[in-house]
């Protein structure tokens with residue numbers, strides 16, 4: 001249902017508008033004469049002035065209401081009914097849309113996902129006690145990159161806030177996840193690398209210094225593209241910030257102050273000005289959005305993108321690492337196929353490993369060693385798995401404790417996790433891998449915290465922190481004393497019923513309690529004549545009369561005062577406990593990182609065992625040898641045993657493989673399989689093959705499929721050419737290049753010419769290890785001309801009426817694509833198929849290129865670069 005309907009004209013048009021505006025437009029909060037608004041709307045408008053960049057959700061009774069322009073947005077985005085509310089004298093009705101308070105989190109999540117910032121304005125006094133307008137204040141501001149609330153975050157994904165600083169072609173990038181405290185920074189000199197890095201992080205919000213007048217404005221995805229530098233993709237959410245926060249001196253001072261250091265030398269960015277300035281700009285924003293309590297961050301860590309295998313955005317997309325190309329779903333992605341982690345922390349780390357594969361063989365080997373050890377010990381695996389199931393999200397819980405937002409259930413979750421960690425330490429004592437050993441030696445403070453929390457907190461505390469029931473009896477003598485007094489008074493009230501029944505002779509007399517009237521004695525109408533003189537009438541109902549006595553009132557007052565004092569005390573002791581935990585936030589996070597790594601490795605060990613993966617041997621040379629390789633995702637999608645394994649050999653004799661074969665025979669699948677095996681190996685995982693020896697790659701490039709990029713106004717062919725240019729400008733002899741059907745989107749002969757020269761350049765100049773899948777069978781000639789090119793084909797079995805796909809990759813070149821056969825299988829009308837066959841025969845007979853190729857095939861195998869095929873588009877005599 002769309003409620004994006006404008007209010008009737010008469011409802012919004014009013015003489016009280018200060019500014020002239022087009023009739024029919026919704027009135028904004030800053031367009032009306034304030035003094036004419038109702039007191040509540042005046043207050044709303046004042047607060048809205050202070051938070052112009054956010055949607056203001058204003059608590060009224062059981063609803064969070066929005067008014068004016070925010071109401072129109074909220075109604076549209078959340079598909080809510082847009083109503084109106086009387087705005088005040090001469091104002092008429094103004095737009096209003098509300099969400100029920102109990103559904104706040106759900107709706108906030110949707111708004112944040114759509115890139116809005118939200119300010120929550122709560123009632124901060126009891127409406128029953130309020131004199132006049134209830135006091136309200138903004139208690140929380142959520143922006144897409146700064147949310148801390150667990151309910152608003154996805155458990156298995158980081159929620160990154162990034163800050164970007166551009167200076168010519170140079171750039172600085174800092175990012176933080178406020179829920180886990182991770183805070184990193186880097187800089188570089190190629191903007192394409194910046195975009196690739198942003199693509200890896202998928203930030204929820206990017207801060208950008210800007211001279212634009214509307215500083216702090218949140219540009220939602222796709223909005224105000226013209227305010228962004230050309231390279232920065234518009235699909236993210238950007239917040240424009242004052243350049244002041246990004247100035248070197250200011251940024252440096254802010255960072256030093258925050259981390260209590262004299263220089264940033266220890267963090268590695270003292271001499272990386274752009275990295276430092278981006279980090280300072282990011283911190284300034286966090287300080288502003290979390291004024292009441294600073295976000296607890298881990299120490300700033302400086303990294304270089306050259307430490308990791310470089311994957312550009314299209315390669316990440318084409319290899320379907322975290323989502324499929326077709327519909328963006330998680331199912332069918334590589335992460336889906338290999339994620340067997342138990343904890344959310346492990347899930348987040350595995351995603352990071354996948355998107356940031358390693359270059360360092362020692363680091364890769366360390367992960368492989370851990371996987372091998374886990375694979376060899378099934379009881380260790382089972383025991384670890386059982387323990388991991390009992391460990392909550394320590395990273396985020398530590399963050400909530402540190403930011404003062406953890407409730408008693410969060411501390412109980414930490415307590416239970418700490419206890420599990422203590423027992424887990426004994427499980428891993430006899431292990432070898434440093435990854436596992438990291439959990440064997442728990443810092444003593446973890447056990448101490450487990451004891452403190454166990455002694456203090458009840459087993460299952462309530463969510464509310466102000467209604468008692470949080471702390472265990474016996475833990476705090478002061479609370480016990482208070483409880484004792486309360487119990488005495490409660491007992492007195494309980495005894496009162498029997499006592500009064502006896503005194504009055506009314507056997508049905510009862511003691512009751514309501515929130516509004518407190519304790520009372522209830523007497524049925526029939527027995528009213530037996531009520532003693534000291535009873536004070538309080539309330540009359542149809543069948544009964546309710547009374548109090550002076551003594552009951554006094555006890556009640558004492559009881560309620562004692563109870564509220566108890567709740568207050570409990571809260572204070574709870575806050576002390578929370579502070580004790582917060583003080584250890586960084587130790588907890590270190591343990592969390594170790595747990596996450598063990599979880600990720602355990603998951604990889606299980607995939608390796610159950611999917612039959614092997615340990616790849618990693619080398620420093622250029623060898624790429626795979627025996628019995630499989631596509632890790634496709635093999636899981638097919639029934640067991642259906643996937644046909646294939647070998648690959650590159651970097652020894654041949655650098656470039658020309659791969660031909662009929663449509664739908666499995667070329668693209670094979671191409672991706674090689675890329676995925678290399679990537680899995682460099683993240684430290686085992687790989688789907690019977691054996692593999694793999695030289696470490698510096699970059700993997702893919703050019704697969706053809707998609708129009710309508711957003712940037714580029715045609716299919718231009719996208720293809722841009723991507724190819726990017727590959728040729730960045731690939732080297734350490735890179736792996738996977739090209740699928742280059743040159744397809746233009747005239748056949750232009751396409752073939754481009755494909756030929758691209759392949760030749762890759763093989764002769766760049767010497768990248770390359771698989772070049774193509775339907776231009778003419779490219780098979782390259783193997784006769786260049787020593788490091790080899791032909792492979794995906795073979796099919798040809799029967800009289802059909803072809804059978806064998807999905808086997810074998811040496812040699814295919815000479816047919818069976819494209820017409822594929823068209824027939826897809827259901828093209830028989831008459832079209834028939835005509836296509838005729839046309840095909842004519843082309844084969846008369847095309848000069850076909851004739852040229854036949855000639856050159858007959859003329860032998862001279863290995864020279866110049867002997868390209870005779871390409872001349874002849875007239876087709878159809």
Ligand SMILES: Nc1ncnc2c1ncn2[C@@H]1O[C@H](COP(=O)(O)OP(=O)(O)OP(=O)(O)O)[C@@H](O)[C@H]1O
Nearest residue numbers: 642643644645662663664665666667668669670807
């Ligand atoms: N090795 C294999 N074992 C079993 N099935 C496979 C194998 N390789 C591919 N397939 C199946 O064949 C289908 C077609 O494969 P793919 O898309 O790779 O073909 P293609 O040769 O690239 O086709 P086109 O030239 O039309 O793009 C895949 O969806 C997959 O299910």
